[in-house]
Amino acid sequence: MELNPTSYVVLGSLSFGPRSGYDIKQLADISTRHFWAISYGQIYPELRRLSASGLVSAEDASRGTRHRTVYHLTDRGRQMLNEWVSEPALTKVEIRDEMLLKLFFADAVPRKDTVRLLEVMRRRHREIAAGLRENEPMAAAQQHEMKYEVMRFGIALHEWCADWYGKLAADLERGRGAR
Amino acid sequence: MELNPTSYVVLGSLSFGPRSGYDIKQLADISTRHFWAISYGQIYPELRRLSASGLVSAEDASRGTRHRTVYHLTDRGRQMLNEWVSEPALTKVEIRDEMLLKLFFADAVPRKDTVRLLEVMRRRHREIAAGLRENEPMAAAQQHEMKYEVMRFGIALHEWCADWYGKLAADLERGRGAR
DNA sequence: TCCTTCATGTAACTAGTTACATGATTAT
DNA sequence: ATAATCATGTAACTAGTTACATGAAGGA
Numbered sequence: 001m002e003l004n005p006t007s008y009v010v011l012g013s014l015s016f017g018p019r020s021g022y023d024i025k026q027l028a029d030i031s032t033r034h035f036w037a038i039s040y041g042q043i044y045p046e047l048r049r050l051s052a053s054g055l056v057s058a059e060d061a062s063r064g065t066r067h068r069t070v071y072h073l074t075d076r077g078r079q080m081l082n083e084w085v086s087e088p089a090l091t092k093v094e095i096r097d098e099m100l101l102k103l104f105f106a107d108a109v110p111r112k113d114t115v116r117l118l119e120v121m122r123r124r125h126r127e128i129a130a131g132l133r134e135n136e137p138m139a140a141a142q143q144h145e146m147k148y149e150v151m152r153f154g155i156a157l158h159e160w161c162a163d164w165y166g167k168l169a170a171d172l173e174r175g176r177g178a179r
Numbered sequence: 180m181e182l183n184p185t186s187y188v189v190l191g192s193l194s195f196g197p198r199s200g201y202d203i204k205q206l207a208d209i210s211t212r213h214f215w216a217i218s219y220g221q222i223y224p225e226l227r228r229l230s231a232s233g234l235v236s237a238e239d240a241s242r243g244t245r246h247r248t249v250y251h252l253t254d255r256g257r258q259m260l261n262e263w264v265s266e267p268a269l270t271k272v273e274i275r276d277e278m279l280l281k282l283f284f285a286d287a288v289p290r291k292d293t294v295r296l297l298e299v300m301r302r303r304h305r306e307i308a309a310g311l312r313e314n315e316p317m318a319a320a321q322q323h324e325m326k327y328e329v330m331r332f333g334i335a336l337h338e339w340c341a342d343w344y345g346k347l348a349a350d351l352e353r354g355r356g357a358r
Numbered sequence: 359t360c361c362t363t364c365a366t367g368t369a370a371c372t373a374g375t376t377a378c379a380t381g382a383t384t385a386t
Numbered sequence: 387a388t389a390a391t392c393a394t395g396t397a398a399c400t401a402g403t404t405a406c407a408t409g410a411a412g413g414a
Contacts, residue, residue, distance in 0.1 A: 200367090
């Protein structure tokens with residue numbers, strides 16, 4: 001069975017303890033979603049595939065009539081996860097940002113529209129940083145150092161972006177034609 | 180007809196002058212590819228769709244027996260592009276980075292593996308920045324200010340990332356347990 | 359001669375999103 | 387009551403990649 005990054009998001013989420021598909025989604029939405037988003041449409045089929053390959057194991061955790069399945073990593077699953085982490089294969093960062101695309105093509109529109117665009121972008125990154133900061137204490141409290149470092153990276157990155165866009169907006173506003 | 184960001188990459192590329200599908204791909208690979216990548220499998224069908232909606236217009240530019248079609252923006256195409264740019268709708272940045280994902284799950288692997296991972300990441304971002312810098316003079320030479328600013332943003336961003344990863348690698352190496 | 363670049367295109371595939379359906383439990 | 391959250395799942399769709407085919411032109 002072929003594992004892709006999405007499989008590892010699932011495996012990695014389970015490395016912190018047994019979880020349901022629903023739990024995995026909740027966790028991913030406040031953590032890995034900033035560098036690898038996943039949806040229910042991927043999670044449930046993936047859990048069954050991983051289960052079939054013996055990398056995770058399903059356990060019934062229904063409460064009364066409400067059915068619920070929690071999965072946990074098997075030894076082989078944990079081993080696969082750690083092997084993947086330790087292999088430093090150079091892979092590409094992929095960024096898709098429609099607003100940055102707009103900025104790239106903004107030479108033909110009025111300057112004030114560009115400034116407004118930059119202000120929205122600035123706010124966007126401030127908000128992403130704020131969202132990350134909200135569950136920073138959670139990450140700090142646990143003994144997961146790298147998890148915490150990645151969170152710090154995300155906060156610093158988005159704040160850096162916000163500042164950059166803010167500076168450019170200010171430069172454009174006080175009218176610069178020459179560089 | 181519905182236009183998506185990919186359509187605007189095509190439209191935007193043509194806003195700099197008439198181009199073939201092949202030309203669009205070459206241009207996108209050194210510019211927009213850093214925040215919105217596109218492939219031939221999208222370009223050629225897209226050009227026909229845009230042509231059918233009258234946003235671009237095809238012209239035969241064959242040289243001898245070698246056939247070639249160049250497209251140029253129509254007035255409506257240019258208008259659509261500028262309207263899209265001027266509309267500052269808040270859209271999400273999407274990042275997919277397998278290496279950052281590894282870093283997030285790196286608490287269970289030997290520290291030296293994490294340091295190695297960070298060093299590869301650092302190199303990766305240095306290289307992206309260097310690649311961007313290579314065609315920076317090209318962007319500066321033209322009177323496309325925003326195009327140049329976005330290029331500068333990319334260079335600064337990837338250098339910032341390289342530095343951050345480098346610092347973390349250094350911190351980890353001289354053994355830090357407490358923060 | 360042979361390799362690279364120019365040039366266009368598509369079929370098959372892989373990945374990912376969205377919308378929907380279902381229904382229990384818990385908090386207001 | 388009723389809204390929100392927990393919980394699982396899939397079908398249909400949209401997007402994007404990869405691999406391949408074809409072949410001319412130009413340079414080494």
